[in-house]
Structures are given as structure tokens and as C-alpha cells.
Amino acid sequence: MADRIGSSQVPSRNFFNFDLPACVSSIFKKDSLIFVISTVALSIFACAVCFIPRCFRRNRIQSCSPQLSQVPFGWRISDRGAGAPAGPRPALVRAGGPLLRLSSQRASLDTFVKNLETGLLGQSSDRSTAFSSISILGVIGLLLADSEGSDKDQIIRSLGMKDEMSTHDAIGRLLDQIRLDSPSGTITVTQAIASKDPLDAALVRCLTNSYRGEVLNPNAHQSLATAVNDYVSKATHGMIPNLISGSIVDKALINVVYLNLSFLEPFKDGERFTFTSSKGATLAFQSMMAKGEEFSIGYNMDADRELVGYKIFRKPYESSDGRSLELRVLLPDVGTDLNGCMEHIVSSSLSFNEAPEGAKLFMPETKVIGDYPDLAQLFSDLGLPMPRGVNVIHKAVVHTSKKGSKAAAASAIVFRGILQNLSNRYVVDRPYGFAIVADHKAIFTGIVDDIDSIIPVLTN
Numbered sequence: 479m480a481d482r483i484g485s486s487q488v489p490s491r492n493f494f495n496f497d498l499p500a501c502v503s504s505i506f507k508k509d510s511l512i513f514v515i516s517t518v519a520l521s522i523f524a525c526a527v528c529f530i531p532r533c534f535r536r537n538r539i540q541s542c543s544p545q546l547s548q549v550p551f552g553w554r555i556s557d558r559g560a561g562a563p564a565g566p567r568p569a570l571v572r573a574g575g576p577l578l579r580l581s582s583q584r585a586s587l588d589t590f591v592k593n594l595e596t597g598l599l600g601q602s603s604d605r606s607t608a609f610s611s612i613s614i615l616g617v618i619g620l621l622l623a624d625s626e627g628s629d630k631d632q633i634i635r636s637l638g639m640k641d642e643m644s645t646h647d648a649i650g651r652l653l654d655q656i657r658l659d660s661p662s663g664t665i666t667v668t669q670a671i672a673s674k675d676p677l678d679a680a681l682v683r684c685l686t687n688s689y690r691g692e693v694l695n696p697n698a699h700q701s702l703a704t705a706v707n708d709y710v711s712k713a714t715h716g717m718i719p720n721l722i723s724g725s726i727v728d729k730a731l732i733n734v735v736y737l738n739l740s741f742l743e744p745f746k747d748g749e750r751f752t753f754t755s756s757k758g759a760t761l762a763f764q765s766m767m768a769k770g771e772e773f774s775i776g777y778n779m780d781a782d783r784e785l786v787g788y789k790i791f792r793k794p795y796e797s798s799d800g801r802s803l804e805l806r807v808l809l810p811d812v813g814t815d816l817n818g819c820m821e822h823i824v825s826s827s828l829s830f831n832e833a834p835e836g837a838k839l840f841m842p843e844t845k846v847i848g849d850y851p852d853l854a855q856l857f858s859d860l861g862l863p864m865p866r867g868v869n870v871i872h873k874a875v876v877h878t879s880k881k882g883s884k885a886a887a888a889s890a891i892v893f894r895g896i897l898q899n900l901s902n903r904y905v906v907d908r909p910y911g912f913a914i915v916a917d918h919k920a921i922f923t924g925i926v927d928d929i930d931s932i933i934p935v936l937t938n
Contacts, residue, residue, distance in 0.1 A: 586638030616733030
């Protein structure tokens with residue numbers, strides 16, 4: 479029997495015939511208990527390592543799916559459209575952070591916006607101006623939703639995008655990224671469509687879902703143009719009382735951006751200087767002054783050297799949620815072309831150092847107005863030809879004082895029936911450029927180049 483067991487057969491075992499008290503006793507011995515606990519702990523850890531990352535990866539991929547643009551966007555905004563749905567909008571990251579899986583799309587939009595800004599600056603030679611390229615991009619998104627066939631394809635190609643869904647998603651997220659509703663300040667973005675005729679259901683869904691917009695319904699005693707102007711005036715808190723002139727309007731696609739930010743450290747009253755425009759006009763003004771610890775100076779991070787031909791100053795606004803909000807001022811050296819430098823004001827190679835000890839910045843209080851009554855030709859140059867009878871209108875106002883900045887921009891596509899460093903004193907007394915920047919994206923951009931934009935005496 480013993481030989482057979484040892485050679486070829488294994489004795490049968492009855493696993494239900496064991497000494498339970500003895501087994502339990504052995505488990506609770508010190509060494510066995512430690513072994514059991516360690517085994518269980520390692521098993522739990524292994525499950526966590528294998529399972530949890532898959533969950534996060536799956537959720538992230540789902541959140542980046544193009545179908546996300548079909549989900550109603552509804553973050554809480556104080557002046558959201560009446561047609562916007564309630565509930566939180568699915569977000570990849572917090573507002574102001576990088577957009578996952580959208581880097582290539584954003585790069586294409588950034589290229590289009592850069593060309594748009596170059597064209598807008600080219601139309602403002604020898605005069606002050608202000609504009610919001612983001613506002614104009616907003617109405618282009620509505621134009622895409624309202625277009626059909628080859629016109630729709632042309633808009634997508636001009637923006638460098640792949641398809642309509644990803645284009646609306648990228649523009650909608652960009653508009654969401656700049657919105658701010660906090661105790662420290664306000665940045666609102668609103669979209670709307672006004673039309674004499676009923677709107678296509680798909681257009682209304684895109685307006686409300688992708689852009690959180692609303693449909694304007696004029697009352698019986700209002701013209702469509704009056705309804706649009708009333709909407710813009712209310713959304714800009716009266717900074718832009720009228721956008722559309724004339725009463726014959728069949729349809730209008732509208733975007734409005736409003737900003738109200740306070741400086742982290744307000745300017746102080748400074749000395750009196752004289753501003754000289756590029757045309758030679760002069761105006762004495764009392765400056766606003768910032769000390770060295772209240773602003774910083776840009777330098778070229780890639781070349782690891784100071785900027786050549788111009789200087790860029792940065793003065794931060796209050797930010798209660800950690801976002802980067804700042805006024806940037808580009809002051810060219812005497813003899814340097816201002817327009818040629820403006821592309822660097824939000825350059826990715828730009829970094830900032832604290833101003834030297836004892837440095838001071840002096841600049842005027844300004845109210846800059848940009849008025850573009852018809853951008854149809856510029857749109858055509860950018861690959862977006864407008865049909866006959868269609869106007870592209872843009873207005874912007876930027877007021878910068880000691881306390882902070884208030885700015886507003888409104889865009890509409892209207893369809894009608896047929897410096898030198900002297901002892902670390904930086905004086906902005908000649909034409910200069912500026913940008914109000916949120917998370918390294920210029921919301922408002924402009925140039926001060928005529929004395930009409932200068933406010934001679936600061937007001938409280």
C-alpha cells in the first residue's frame with residue numbers, strides 16, 4: 479500500500495473532515511496572524527493599482543469625447559441666457575486650466591485669432607483702438623451653426639478644425655475658460671440670436687447647448703435692431719449703448735464680453751507728463767504711478783535676455799480663485815514700430831521678473847474705444863467670405879483707472895434685406911499697446927495712439 483502511494487497514487491482527501499477549532503487556533507497565532515493581514519493588505523493594494531487608474535482613464539476619455547458638445551453647458555453665470563439649461567457643465571479641468579485632448583484644436587484657433595488680431599491692428603494705423611478677438615470668435619461659432627453645405631465647410635477649414643462638432647466644442651470651451659464670477663471680479667460672455675423668421679431647431683440647440691446663449695424675441699413695438707441694441711447695452715452695463723445702426727435687420731448673431739476687475743494694488747497719483755501721439759499731437763496728463771513691488775517687467779525666457787526694442791510691464795488684478803489676471807502694457811523704444819511688437823504681448827516665451835528696487839511706472843488713465851463698422855473684407859481675407867448684404871460689426875471700450883479696468887466688447891454678424899530706462903523710471907508718454915490677459919489669453923487688446931484716449935486729470 480505504501481509503495482503504491484509513493485509511486486503512482488495520491489490518497490484521497492476529504493476537505494470537509496478537518497478540525498475547525500485547531501484551524502482557528504493556528505490562524506490566531508502571532509506569526510500566522512501577521513501573515514494573513516499582510517496577504518490581505520497586499521491583495522487590496524494590488525486591486526487598487528490595477529483598477530483605479532482604469533476608472534480615471536475611462537472617465538477622462540469619456541469626458542473628452544466629441545459627444546460632450548451635445549451635453550447642455552450650464553455653469554452658474556450671473557447673466558446667463560434665459561434659454562440656457564440648469565445643471566453643471568461637464569468640465570475637463572477647472573476654468574483657466576489646460577484643456578485635455580484639445581491642444582491641437584486650440585493651436586489651430588490660436589493661429590486664426592493671431593491672424594485676426596493682426597488684421598484688426600492693421601486697420602487702426604495712427605489711432606487708438608481696442609478689440610476683443612474672443613468676442614469675434616464667438617459670433618463665428620454662431621455663423622458656423624447657421625451655415626449650410628460648402629459655406630459650413632469653408633468656415634471649418636478657415637479655422638483649421640476637423641469638423642463642426644469639434645469646432646463648437648473648442649470655441650465653447652474657450653469662452654467658458656475666460657468667464658469669471660467671483661468676489662474679486664467679473665468676466666461675462668453672452669451669446670444671442672435675433673431673427674424675424676423662426677430659427678431652425680438645430681441652430682437653437684447649438685446656441686443653448688454649446689454657447690449657453692438665448693434667442694431674442696422683440697416685442698410688437700420693437701424693431702429687431704432696437705432689441706439687439708437693448709440687449710447689448712444691458713449686457714455691457716451701458717458701456718456700449720448701440721451696436722447696430724439702421725432699422726432694416728432680418729437676423730443678427732451676437733456676442734458680448736464684459737469685464738470688471740480691480741488691481742491687486744491700486745495705482746497712486748503720480749507726476750504730470752505730456753503724452754505725444756505718433757502724429758505729434760500732445761496732451762498733458764496726470765499720471766497713475768505704481769511702485770516696483772506692484773508690477774513686473776517682461777523678458778525673453780527662450781533667449782534668456784531682456785526684450786529688445788520694447789518693454790512689457792505686468793500689473794496683476796485681484797484673483798480670489800488663483801487665476802492669472804493681469805494688465806500688460808507694451809511700451810516700444812523710441813523709433814520702434816508699435817504694431818510690429820504687439821504680437822509679443824502674450825508670447826509663450828515671455829516671462830516676468832520683479833521690477834528693480836525703487837523702480838516706478840507712470841502711465842495715463844485711458845478710455846480707449848474701438849469701432850469696426852464692417853469687418854467683411856477682413857473676414858474675406860481670413861478665408862471667411864461674407865454674402866452680399868451681411869455686415870460684421872465689432873465695438874469695444876476699455877477704461878483703465880487707478881482702481882482697475884472696466885471693458886466691454888460686442889460683435890454681431892448682421893443679415894440685412896437686400897521707452898528708455900532713466901533711473902528705473904518708466905514713463906508711458908508715447909503710443910503704447912495693452913492687453914487684459916486671463917490665463918495667458920488676451921481678452922481685450924488695444925493701442926493708445928491719440929490724445930483723445932487720454933484722460934488729462936484722474937477722477938476718483
